[in-house]
Amino acid sequence: MTLTSLMLCPETARNSSFKDVADFEGVRDNMLVGYGLVVGLNGSGDTLRNSAFTQESLTAMLDRLGVATRGGKLNTKNVAAVMVTATLPPFARQGSRLDVSVSALGDAKSLNGGTLLVTPLMGADGEIYAVSQGALSTGGFEAGGQAEKVTRGVPTTARIPSGAIVEREVEFALAQLENVKLALRNPDFTTANRIAAAINKWSKGAGAQATDPATVVLSIPGHYRERIALLMSEIEQLRIDPDQPARILVDETKGIIVIGENVRISTVAIAQGNLTVRVTETPQVSQPNPLANGETVVTPQTNVQVDEESGRRMAVLSGAVTLQDLVDGLNAMGVGPRDMIGIIQAIKAAGALQAEIEVM
Incomplete structure (x- = not known):
């Protein structure tokens, strides 16, 4: 397995629009959360004796509907307590709809076929901004018998497309702003000054300035x-060439390496190889002749192979090596991604790598 060279052409890697690198301050999403009940489950809901909050919520809901159940024993398995989450976009108006996500809170086995009852969704300030209700759409299922069980996806999570109605708006006086602030998604002094220069060139003035890297x-x-x-x-339609630091992202668990464009390597020599010993057992059966007085025996046959990977040679990477040169050099050595991670870390330890390594 080799590292694939994925090089973006200059037209796609550069000249990004402002909307791709920055956000307008104040124009933001808001997270909503709520606690509710899902009913109509086919025996896959919470076990009430193990989920006291589900039983209390069910009893309180029935009391509000005029059904007296306090003091009695509820034994239904068709109800599940859930957490409901949604994202309130900026400038959402009353009556507009939101998609919601529903996640089981107790020991329910599946939410398939359930219906969420009216659930208020609150913001961080404790105010109710939306109300959700509707049939759940699950992407997973669970089926099986006594000897085998098959589970696909996560049956304890679901979504309700357009399942919430906005009841309260987040006030934002856009027309009363004295100035507009752009917040960079990847803070950088160079990029911030390039944005300010592009705005001033467009407006033919000097009204924009970078106050900090973000x-x-x-x-x-x-x-x-x-x-x-x-x-x-x-x-937001103006375009600039965003700058980026020299950085290498490494995910050792998945063997993923992402190398930034500005990564440079000083002159360094690299050799990589592993000693592989392969032992193969091929036993053979030895039988006597048809009329002979003998026994059938098994004769062991052992084959030992040693691979020192002598075909691989030390490679020299000259100074000012670019990303393409690094990829080509490591591919020429036949290095896999997991070995590549060790090589990159060794180059960094030798002081020949002018980049930051970030382990995910």
Whole structure:
């Protein structure tokens, strides 16, 4: 297995639009969460004697509906307590709908076929911003018998497309802004100054400046005071060449390596090889002649092979090696991704790698 060279052409790797590298401060999502009950399960719900919160929630719900069950013993397996989550997008208006995710909270085996009852969804401030209800759509299932069980996906999680209705709006006075702030998704001094320079060139002024590596502040021009949405639309279409630090991302558990464009290596020599000893047993059966007085015996046959990988040679990488040179050199040595991780770490330890290694 070799490292595949995935090189983006300059047109796709450069000249990114502002909307791809930065967000407008204040224009953001909000997380919502709620606790509810799912009913209609085919015996795959919570065990009430093991999930006290499910029993208490079921009893309280029935009390609100005028059904007296306190003091009695509930033994249903068709109800499950769940956590409901959703994302409230910016400028969502009352009556608009949201997708919601539903996850089992107790020991329910599956949410397949269930229906979520009315569940308020709250924000971080404790206020209710949406209400959810509807039939669940699960992507997994569980089936089996006494000897075997088959599970596909995660049957204890589900979604309800457009399953929540927005009841409260998040106030954001866009028209009253004195300035517009752009928050970089990957903070960088060079990228921030390039954004400010691109805005000033477009506006033919000097109203934009980078205050830190993550923020660019733009004073709203006079003729855009009443048209801030138009200003944001035109700004997010501007394009720049974002800068990035030299970085290598390594996931040792999956054998994944991602090498950034600006990674450089000083002159270094690399040799890689492993000693492999392979022992193969091929026993043979020895039988006597048809009329002979003898016994059938098994004769062991052992074959030992030693592979020192002598075909591999030491490779020299010259100074100022680029990403393409590094990929080509390691591929020429026949190095797999997991061995490549050790080589990259060794080059870094030798002081020949001008990049940061981040282990995921």
